[in-house]
Amino acid sequence: MKSILLLTAALTAAVQALAQTASPAASPRAAADQIATKKGPLTVQPITHGSVVFTWSGKTIYVDPYGGAEAYTGLAAPDVVLITDIHGDHLDPKTLAGLSVGKALLVVPKAVADQLPAEHKAHVRVLNNGQRLDTLGMSVSAVPMYNLPDDADARHPKGRGNGYVLNLGGKNVYLSGDTEDIAEMRALKGIDVAFVCMNLPYTMDVQQAAQGVLAFKPGIVYPYHYRGQNGLSDVDGFKKSVNSANKKIDVRLRNWYPAAK
Known part of the structure; x- marks a missing residue:
């Protein structure tokens, strides 16, 4: 009897260990950050490239969902989906088709609305540059x-795509989309959290991104969308350039490309 009990305990432990090994907790996503707002914490979950998920005040916001629906496993279905441009790393119909977006409001520029599959049309709100x-x-x-x-x-011609500024509980969050160091970015005011791209030849190089950030002085900046034709951009160099000129800007480096480790 004692031998049977010992064998049963050993099998139970083995099954539990196997279950833990297969757990979704082993996700390759970068760890989420939390940023305080007047209406509770803003959770920032990096996904990949230009994709990020925000959770705030009981709402979930997907930005440029891309890279396959499995990247979003375990995350709440979105209440809002923001899409910046028509290119496949921003408007990704295959990823959208695998996500529970049926009740989400899709906020997009007109060029994106024109290309969305028909099943999403009823939930679209078109915003053009300058609209809120x-x-x-x-x-x-x-x-x-x-x-x-x-x-x-x-x-990326002017007027086709959108960057976005979100106000969430008094915090202004800027999403650059695919841009260069344009005058409109440099002129931004009161940005608390910024997500800034840097990938040649599609957007801007590391030094352009650093100079743009130094101009509008966000409290926190995440370099994202930093894979280009020649691999991953030098985000450590970006942090050094920004902080050598302004130590008050909190440059947060996160791994947006876990498969590239």
């Missing part, structure tokens, strides 16, 4: 994002 939407206790402002020079050959 107040919904679910937050505000969403669409701001310009574009390449320089702004000409017919630009990968």
Whole structure:
């Protein structure tokens, strides 16, 4: 009898260990951050590239969902989805199809609305540069994002895509989208948290991004969207450039490309 009990205990322990090994807790996502607001914490969950999930005041916001629905396993379904541009690393119909977005409001520029699958059309709110939407206790402002020079050959012409500024419990959160170091970014005021891209040849290089950030002085900045044609951009160099000129800016480096480790 004692031998049977010992064998049973050993099998139980083995099953528990196997279950722990297979647990979703082993997700490759970077750890989430929390930022205090007047209406509770803002949780920032990096996903990949230009994709991030915010949780705030009982609401969940997906930004540029991309890279496969499995990257969002274990996260709440979105109340709001923000999409910045038409390119596949921002507007990703395959990822959208695998997510529970049926009740979400999709906030997008017109160029994105024109390309969304038909099943999403009823939930779309189009914002153009300079427009603002107040919904679910937050505000969403669409701001310009574009390449320089702004000409017919630009990968991201002015007016097609949106950057966004969200106000969440008194905190202003800027999402650059695909932009260069444009005057509209430099002129931003009162930004508490910024997500700034830096990948050539599509957006801007590390020094352009650093100089832009030094101009508008966010309290916290996350370099994101930093994979380009030649691999991953030098985010450590970005942090050094920013903090050598302004130590008050909190540059937070997170791994947006866990598979690239």
